[in-house]
Amino acid sequence: MGVLRGSDKVRSENKVKDLKYIGSATSPHQIEGNTKNDWTLFEEKGLVPKVGNACRSWERMEEDIKLLKVIGANAYRFGIEWSRIEPEEGIFNIKALDRYRKFIDLLIKNGIEPFITLHHFTNPIWFYKMGGWANKKSVYYFERYTDFVSRFIKVKFWITINEPNVYAYNSFVAGVWPPMEKSIFKAIIVMRNMLKASGRAYRVLKENIKYSKVGMAHHVRIFRPFGKLGKIPTALREYLFNFLPIYSDVYGVLPPPSGFMESLGARADFVGINYYTADTVRFSLKNIFGEDVYIDGLWRNSLNWEVYPRGIYEVIKRYNLGREVVITENGITTKDERERERFILEHFKWIKEAIKEGFRVLGYFYWSLMDNYEWKEGYNAYFGLFTRFRERKGNINLRKLWDLA
Ligand code: FCB
DSSP: OOOSOHHHHHHHTSOOOOOSEEEEEOOHHHHSOSOOSHHHHHHHTTSSOOOTTTTOHHHHHHHHHHHHHHTTOSEEEEEOOHHHHOSBTTBOOHHHHHHHHHHHHHHHHTTOEEEEEEESSOOOHHHHHTTGGGSTTHHHHHHHHHHHHHHHOOOSEEEEEEOHHHHHHHHHTSOOSTTOOOOHHHHHHHHHHHHHHHHHHHHHHHHHOTTOEEEEEEEEEEEEEESSTTHHHHHHHIIIIIIHHHHHHHHOBOOTTTOSSOBOSOOOSEEEEEEEEEEEEEOOSSOTTOEEOOOTTOOBOTTOOBOOTHHHHHHHHHHOTTSEEEEEEEOOOOSOHHHHHHHHHHHHHHHHHHHHTTOOEEEEEEEOSBOOOBTTTBTOOOOOSBOTTOOBOSOOOHHHHHHHO
């Protein structure tokens, strides 16, 4: 992967195709407020931060459209909260779905294309009690929920599941998210069930909405080895964390150890990529995934994640697998709005570089529209273009920044 050189100057004179969709991303539990799902149970035990009212978007989602217009968005990625739609097993709440439907109509009226996420980390309580994603029936439950939603909501773009790798890792390996277990074996089963469920959801969506475009949102990270042995845990992370879920999603099979290449009968229409950061990894006898090394002097966000803009170009190149790419999330937590602007600009430059080289990027979603609930940090993360109370922080207009980059 070359750095900008003389020959690139010639190429940079070719006009970069416009990003068709530009906007911002959120998830239901993080913005709606008063959601009752598996996280609630762990909140009650004091094991995760309290979500409370979040951004009150359940009541105020119409106002979020105004915010989207201010930042020059023509697309919005948001989610449907499964626990609202199916609060008890097999019992569907049509009123809750109608709330989302009205919101979607209004988005469309305002020229904003909805990209809907069906699963973004949180689960209904009944689902959790039945063993959650470790139970093989999870595949059927998710399919049934997807079917119900897509009979009533007719939009083009769907993201079945957000970041199965992060979910499986945090919930079943690190044990820091509900259900807070520590079993690599279970994590593999969970990954398998999520990928199968996504495949089934893909087929249901295509059946119910002929013109739909369906994919997943994959958390993709840059992993760099530290020292000679660092290559071992780096390769393991690259394979299990980055490669496996995307490959499964795009080629419609379950690679080992999630399966034996069984077919899923579904192949994603686009590759959704959430890109934030890079890890430097060293070998460790205590952890097969190695240990992160903290390198001084690098650009970092307020949670100490390394900021590495060129990485967005690298992951587009490496993981497009011949499909159109949608950057389903990319963002920075900071209290400095000039830094946020610089962050977006630098990432835009690298996306343009990828487009110039012929890679197809359909859309970009900045994470996030407003400061919101962050899974481990509660309200101590500042990813938003607006505050949690919808006050504008800087004067970022995504479309203008894109044109400028
Ligand atoms: C991503 C998650 C999203 C948010 C950002 C900061 O991994 O998908 O919900 O927490 O990180």
